[in-house]
Structures are given as C-alpha cells and as structure tokens.
Amino acid sequence: QVQLVESGGGLVQAGGSLRLSCTGSGLALSNYAMGWFRQATGKEREFAAAIRWNGGSTYYAPSVKGRFTISRDNGKNTVDLEMDSLKPEDTAVYYCAAGVIRGGALKAYGTDWWGKGTLVTVSS
Numbered sequence: 001q002v003q004l005v006e007s008g009g010g011l012v013q014a015g016g017s018l019r020l021s022c023t024g025s026g027l028a029l030s031n032y033a034m035g036w037f038r039q040a041t042g043k044e045r046e047f048a049a050a051i052r053w054n055g056g057s058t059y060y061a062p063s064v065k066g067r068f069t070i071s072r073d074n075g076k077n078t079v080d081l082e083m084d085s086l087k088p089e090d091t092a093v094y095y096c097a098a099g100v101i102r103g104g105a106l107k108a109y110g111t112d113w114w115g116k117g118t119l120v121t122v123s124s
C-alpha cells in the first residue's frame with residue numbers, strides 16, 4: 001500500500017522556522033517528482049514547492065520563494081521543506097504529494113499519492 005506521511009508541523013512564532021519531512025511507505029520517492037502543497041482554513045489547496053526526481057531542479061510559488069527550501073534524500077526516501085521567516089499567512093495544513101512537473105509546479109497524481117497533512121500554525 002502506497003503511503004506518504006508528513007511530519008514536523010507545529011506552532012511557531014512569526015519569523016521563526018520549521019522543517020517538514022515527507023517519507024514514503026511502499027513507495028520509492030526517487031522515481032517521482034515530489035511537491036508540497038498547503039491549504040489554509042476556508043481556502044483552496046495551493047502549490048508551495050516541488051523538486052524533480054533527482055533534485056536537479058526546484059520550483060516555488062511566489063508567496064514562498066526565498067523563504068522555503070525543498071530538498072530530498074532519495075537514499076532515505078524523504079522529501080523535506082525547510083520554512084524560514086514564517087508569516088501568519090503561512091498557517092495551513094501542509095501536504096506532500098508525488099506527481100510530475102508541469103508549468104513550473106507539481107501536477108500531483110490522484111488521491112492515493114497524497115499524504116494526510118501536517119498542521120503548521122504561525123502566531124503573530
């Protein structure tokens with residue numbers, strides 16, 4: 001059974017940092033482009049960052065570029081999202097997903113290729 005599991009969410013003050021991690025169970029992440037999405041309460045899920053299967057290229061939404069860094073360790077089967085200079089508007093549930101790179105973002109596969117999310121709360 002394919003499963004993506006996110007971890008690392010929590011409560012942080014504005015200006016602080018968090019590091020999220022996504023691991024694959026029953027899935028070799030090295031075969032796929034991977035990405036992070038986020039969904040704030042009452043808003044649609046939005047793309048945040050993506051990385052090609054070999055880590056050769058990364059892509060970011062304008063709202064997080066320069067503050068977030070996506071990376072991967074295919075040997076450990078993990079994809080991380082380092083989030084710095086966090087703002088209250090970064091508060092959301094963060095999801096990792098597998099998919100393909102399209103138009104500078106990740107086009108995720110179907111519902112089975114998403115994790116269940118991890119909550120990030122940034123206080124002002």
